[in-house]
Amino acid sequence: MVLIAAVFTGLLAGSLRAWINKRRLFLPELKLIWVVPVAYLPQLISFQFPITRKMIPDSWAAIALVGSQILLLAFAWSNRRAPGFWMLGLGLALNLLVISLNGGMMPISPDTVAHLALKVPSGTWQVGSRLGTTKDIILATEDTRFWWLSDCLFLAILNHPIAFSIGDLFIGSGIIYFLWTLGRKP
Amino acid sequence: MKTRLQHLSLNISHLDPRLIRLVLIILSLALFALGAGAPTSGGELGG
Numbered sequence: 001m002v003l004i005a006a007v008f009t010g011l012l013a014g015s016l017r018a019w020i021n022k023r024r025l026f027l028p029e030l031k032l033i034w035v036v037p038v039a040y041l042p043q044l045i046s047f048q049f050p051i052t053r054k055m056i057p058d059s060w061a062a063i064a065l066v067g068s069q070i071l072l073l074a075f076a077w078s079n080r081r082a083p084g085f086w087m088l089g090l091g092l093a094l095n096l097l098v099i100s101l102n103g104g105m106m107p108i109s110p111d112t113v114a115h116l117a118l119k120v121p122s123g124t125w126q127v128g129s130r131l132g133t134t135k136d137i138i139l140a141t142e143d144t145r146f147w148w149l150s151d152c153l154f155l156a157i158l159n160h161p162i163a164f165s166i167g168d169l170f171i172g173s174g175i176i177y178f179l180w181t182l183g184r185k186p
Numbered sequence: 187m188k189t190r191l192q193h194l195s196l197n198i199s200h201l202d203p204r205l206i207r208l209v210l211i212i213l214s215l216a217l218f219a220l221g222a223g224a225p226t227s228g229g230e231l232g233g
Contacts (some may be wrong), residue, residue, distance in 0.1 A: 001220035001225075001227065002221060002225050002227070003220065003223040003225065004216055004220070006217050007212065007216050007219060008217065010215075011212060024204075025204075025208065027204055027208055028209060029206045030209070030210075030211060030214060033210055033211075033214050036213075036214040036217045036218055036221075037213075037214075037217055039217075039221060040217045040218075040220065040221040043220070043221050068221055069221065069222060072218055072221050072222050075214075075218065076218075076222075088218065088222070090220065091223070092222040095223065095224055096223060099224070106224040106226075108226060116226060116227070131226065133226045134226050135226075136224065136226050151224060151225070151226055160227060161225075161227065162225055162226070162227045163225065163226045164223075164224075164225035164226075165221070165224060165225075167222075167224070168223045168224060168225050171218075171219060171222050171223045172219075172223070175215055175218075175219060178215070179215070
């Protein structure tokens, strides 16, 4: 959800920029835009829908995640000349790299989980298993390949703790920058 | 007599193409963010 906030922040910033400069929003035509909902569908089924996400085995969810992100990478690559899309692509590539190298899920350390799930008893999760129905797998830092690309960054916004990766930072920045440029001169 | 579907398609064709493009851009970025990113919040864990 924090990345959805980036979409709203960018849209607000771009709209304000256009309004101050007395211009209409510049709306570029994105290539392969239909790929995005198609790519997201497997993740919707595997991670979002409450009924299906509990039915799908973790191994299938991992395949769905990696396959979905490869398709999204194709979308980012085909729009690489659009402002900010290199950041979107780089962020996704970094996430995809660490996910692929660690069994198809985003690694998260037990320490970070403990920070996140203060209200959840520690016995409800264990190292080596998927963290609930999220995209994360709990792995010790020493067992994580490229741990510095994992969900190792931590932030608490209005008392809501969030763990995120360097890739997420690039994605959020790319979205805000792209939407900010919609307020520029065409 | 026009069917409901024809009415609907006429209504959609009257929408501003710029508005449609803006909505498509926002939706695609939102879905991209959800699919490409992997942040995890305490709320997802019930915490």
